[in-house]
Amino acid sequence: MKSPAEDHEALHARLKACDVRPTPQREVVLKVILDKRDHPTADEIFARVKAQMPTISLATVYNCLDTLVSCGLVRQVNFERAPTRYCPNLHEHAHFHDEATGKVHDIAVPADVLARLRAILPSGFEASAVELSFRGKAGTN
Amino acid sequence: MKSPAEDHEALHARLKACDVRPTPQREVVLKVILDKRDHPTADEIFARVKAQMPTISLATVYNCLDTLVSCGLVRQVNFERAPTRYCPNLHEHAHFHDEATGKVHDIAVPADVLARLRAILPSGFEASAVELSFRGKAGTN
DNA sequence: CCCATTGTTTAGAATAATTCTAATTCCTAC
DNA sequence: GTAGGAATTAGAATTATTCTAAACAATGGG
Numbered sequence: 001m002k003s004p005a006e007d008h009e010a011l012h013a014r015l016k017a018c019d020v021r022p023t024p025q026r027e028v029v030l031k032v033i034l035d036k037r038d039h040p041t042a043d044e045i046f047a048r049v050k051a052q053m054p055t056i057s058l059a060t061v062y063n064c065l066d067t068l069v070s071c072g073l074v075r076q077v078n079f080e081r082a083p084t085r086y087c088p089n090l091h092e093h094a095h096f097h098d099e100a101t102g103k104v105h106d107i108a109v110p111a112d113v114l115a116r117l118r119a120i121l122p123s124g125f126e127a128s129a130v131e132l133s134f135r136g137k138a139g140t141n
Numbered sequence: 142m143k144s145p146a147e148d149h150e151a152l153h154a155r156l157k158a159c160d161v162r163p164t165p166q167r168e169v170v171l172k173v174i175l176d177k178r179d180h181p182t183a184d185e186i187f188a189r190v191k192a193q194m195p196t197i198s199l200a201t202v203y204n205c206l207d208t209l210v211s212c213g214l215v216r217q218v219n220f221e222r223a224p225t226r227y228c229p230n231l232h233e234h235a236h237f238h239d240e241a242t243g244k245v246h247d248i249a250v251p252a253d254v255l256a257r258l259r260a261i262l263p264s265g266f267e268a269s270a271v272e273l274s275f276r277g278k279a280g281t282n
Numbered sequence: 283c284c285c286a287t288t289g290t291t292t293a294g295a296a297t298a299a300t301t302c303t304a305a306t307t308c309c310t311a312c
Numbered sequence: 313g314t315a316g317g318a319a320t321t322a323g324a325a326t327t328a329t330t331c332t333a334a335a336c337a338a339t340g341g342g
Contacts, residue, residue, distance in 0.1 A: 021338080023290065042328080057292045062329070078221055081300075083328060096266055105266075113261055116254055117273070124280020125237060125246075131274045132258070139265020162309080164319065183299080198321045203300070205319095222329075224299060 007031065018071035028053050029064040033074055039085040039095075039104040077104065079133065098138035105138055148172065159212035169194050170205040174215055180226040180236075180245040218245065220274065239279035246279055 011030055015022035032048040033040070040048070046061045065086060068074045075087040079097050085104060087095075092114060094107040109132065117130055152171055156163035173189040174181070181189070187202045206227060209215045216228040220238050226245060228236075233255060235248040250273065258271055 021289070023337090025291070055292090057294095059293075059330085060291055063291075076221075078219065080217075080219055081225065084222065094261070096262065096268070099269070107261060107263070107266075109261060113257055116257060120235070120248060120250060120254055121237070121275065122248070122280055125248075125275070126278040127237070127275040128240070128277040129275065131272070131276075133272045134262065134266070134268040134270065135272075136269040137267040139263055162318070164308090166320075196321090198323095200301085200322075201320055 014073060018073060020067055020071050024053070025049075025056055025060050026064045026067060028056070029061060030068055030073060033068075033086055033088045037088050039077060039087050041083040041085055043083065045086065077133075079104075079135075094132035094134065096134045096136070096138055099135060100137060103138065107134070155214060159214060161208055161212050164205075166190075166194070166197055166201050167205045167208060169197070170202060171209055171214060174209075174227055174229045178229050180218060180228050182224040182226055184224065186227065218274075220245075220276075235273035235275065237275045237277070237279055240276060241278060244279065248275070 008027065011027040012022045014030070015026055020026065028049050029045060032045055032052075036048070042058075042061055042065060045065070046056075046058050049056055049061060065074070069076050069086075072090070073088075075090065077085040077087050077095055079085070079095075087104075087106070089106050092109055094109050096105040096107050097103075098105065114130070117132070118127060121127060149168065152168040153163045155171070156167055161167065169190050170186060173186055173193075177189070183199075183202055183206060186206070187197075187199050190197055190202060206215070210217050210227075213231070214229075216231065218226045218228050218236055220226070220236075228245075228247070230247050233250055235250050237246040237248050238244075239246065255271070258273070259268060262268060
């Protein structure tokens with residue numbers, strides 16, 4: 001657990017490293033995603049952020065999320081037609097959507113499997129992103 | 142190319158085989174998806190269906206699509222936050238979303254790759270569905 | 283230091299895909 | 313034929329997200 005000041009330092013540094021202005025709003029949004037790594041929706045993030053910064057608006061949360069996604073600090077996860085979720089795990093990984101609880105679990109993808117996946121593309125196809133997701137009954141993981 | 146009557150027969154039969162009432166609306170919706178296998182959205186399907194059955198309503202198209210999806214005659218394909226697309230290819234396959242044209246291509250997934258995918262799940266996880274999709278620059282396929 | 287420019291935040295309105303509602307119509311089985 | 317359940321319809325409602333326009337903040341050049 002870091003002190004608030006250390007926390008702030010770290011967040012600030014991460015944002016600067018990505019060439020985005022480290023505004024307080026962006027820091028708080030990033031913070032809540034890193035703090036509770038449970039794939040929250042924009043609404044959930046909004047609620048958590050408001051606890052620390054009551055004046056923030058939902059539009060700003062969306063703006064910040066867009067920025068964080070496009071600079072690669074968080075990932076976007078979509079399931080079917082459900083609201084977009086946000087994920088701080090930057091390693092290549094898949095998602096498992098538990099049908100019973102609605103929870104999302106990260107699943108590690110070994111490098112060789114990833115390579116196999118890219119290899120199934122016919123020649124001429126250049127994938128800039130691969131999405132892999134499962135749905136079903138999750139284990140006790 | 143089949144005659145309209147043969148067409149009707151075939152569609153009718155497919156619906157009955159799935160234990161759903163073979164209504165004219167369901168037949169036409171299924172028909173347009175099978176006829177032009179280009180992953181249309183509900184709106185596009187609505188437009189095509191209206192050409193043959195001008196009185197149909199959008200709600201009915203959604204109802205029919207739901208029915209066809211849940212009885213397994215068509216598959217639903219979701220990309221990011223874009224409108225849901227519908228796919229008549231019932232074989233296990235992945236999708237490639239061409240960023241330039243917006244077109245969706247079916248990609249065959251060899252059985253062993255699929256097996257490998259399911260194998261990356263930790264014990265206790267039971268996947269009822271696997272989704273694999275790519276985004277990028279498509280080939281001439 | 284001051285202003286201009288540009289980037290950010292904000293509240294609220296707007297949009298777009300989808301779902302819901304309630305009324306009507308259509309089948310199917312008795 | 314008629315009762316009862318399923319399907320269709322038009323339109324309203326919902327929901328996540330995006331847009332708009334105004335206010336605000338930071339940065340850099342003079």
